[in-house]
Amino acid sequence: MSFFIISFLVLVAVCVGLYFYSRKSGTKIEGSSDPGFVYFRNLYLVVYLLGMAGDWLQGPYVYALYEHYKLSKRDIEFLFVAGFGASMLFGTVVGSFSDKFGRQRNCILYGIIYSLSCLTKHSSNFWVLLLGRLLGGTATSILWSGFETWLIHEHHSRGYSDRLLEEIFSWATIGNSIVAIVCGVAAQYAVDLFGFVAPFDMALIILVIMTVIVWLKWPENYGDASADLKKNFSDALTTVRTDRRVLCLGVVQSLFEGSMYCFVLEWTPALTPSAASTMSSGHAGKIPHGYIFAAYMVSLMIGGQLFSFCCNRSKPESFMRWVFGLSSVCLVQPALMRSDSLIPITFVGFLVFECCVGLFWPAIGTMRSKYVPDSIRATIMNLFRIPLNLVVVIILTQNFPIVFIFKCCVFFLIICCGIQFYLERLTRDEAPVESADGQTAEKSTEDDRKEFQGIA
CATH class of the missing domain: 1.20.1250.20 (MFS general substrate transporter like domains)
Structure with missing residues (x-):
């Protein structure tokens, strides 16, 4: 058994031990068992983790899919650069829409844009794949800002304490790790059974489910809805x-x-x-x-x-x-x-x-x-x-x-x-x-x- 596998098993034991120790000796946060808070916390975590699952399912097989389509190493590198470039340029603008047009709408937009990105993986055409990378890069900017901004506003508007917010963030990190492991295994099985596009189809289904839940269950909230985008950027730069x-x-x-x-x-x-x-x-x-x-x-x-x-x-x-x-x-x-x-x-x-x-x-x-x-x-x-x-x-x-x-x-x-x-x-x-x-x-x-x- 290799050093890597032994390390993994030791870490699992430590993680399980920490979990049971925290349940036995941890101090319960006031309000953490309130039914209203529990529903709110779980609703956010379900949506957030579905959104992360849509991302995790794609990650391990993007490069492999491009190789399967016989793209050159130079073209593959260009596609990856395009994704990060789109996140830097387009994502900065689109991700900031939530302050004016609504955080719930922005999370719905994430589901739509990333779903379209998944659909492009069915084509081996370089320009279609490039469009997919641009859409994916833009979507990830929303993923890393839109969900958190909705959560913080909604959490404070309901009068919950900062300690309860810390608890939500902690569970989100733990849950994200579990989702990543499950998605890695599920993606591998999907590839073995149906080919390299299968993980992206799984991600598409999960993103659609997430979008429907956000649309039906999440209330809308805003930053400064009366300000235009130019003013928002100006105010942001001034604050920084x-x-x-x-x-x-x-x-x-x-x-x-x-x-x-x-x-x-x-x-x-x-x-x-x-x-x-x-x-x-x-x-x-x-x-x-x-x-x-x-x-x-x-x-x-x-x-x-x-x-x-x-x-x-x-x-x-x-x-x-x-x-x-x-x-x-x-x-x-x-x-x-x-x-x-x-x-x-x-x-x-x-x-x-x-x-x-x-x-x-x-x-x-x-x-x-x-x-x-x-x-x-x-x-x-x-x-x-x-x-x-x-x-x-x-x-x-x-x-x-x-x-x-x-x-x-x-x-x-x-x-x-x-x-x-x-x-x-x-x-x-x-x-x-x-x-x-x-x-x-x-x-x-x-x-x-x-x-x-x-x-x-």
């Missing part, structure tokens, strides 16, 4: 420029997620031995990708469970300082050198990094709910996806050595750690301010505005 809390969160989001995407692109070559080894356990010169991916997802689940423990003792603004510091240490080894003998150490670092990612997702959502204004929340979130997608496009288009890429990741994560220390100091003695419409937001002081206007 004048509110140090929002700026810090945005930079942290861009750099950490940029490092995460670089990791996703590079973990396979980092763990693949240059020759056959005992670690591969029969996979001559290769690695068991399925077990490794499953191990990453279990690590993500562990991070989601640890988030609840951390929140019982501290605020995300505080404990995320150490999470970012630890995540930078996790990637130091592949940033220094690559050696077959060091692959076990590299893999352990990657597992801990995934655990940090599991802590990051609910933490960043919780902090955004406090400090990003509700009226332009989606616009601001999508603005900070521009540098994130730019980082990925540069990585995809340049033939950087793997060691250099991981050095960039470590550098980005160290910056995240420093910024988080600054953010914790900024917010140490501050409490969220309730706005007139009941939304929780953190207001900048006049001194902050003057200081940033002077810098600008």
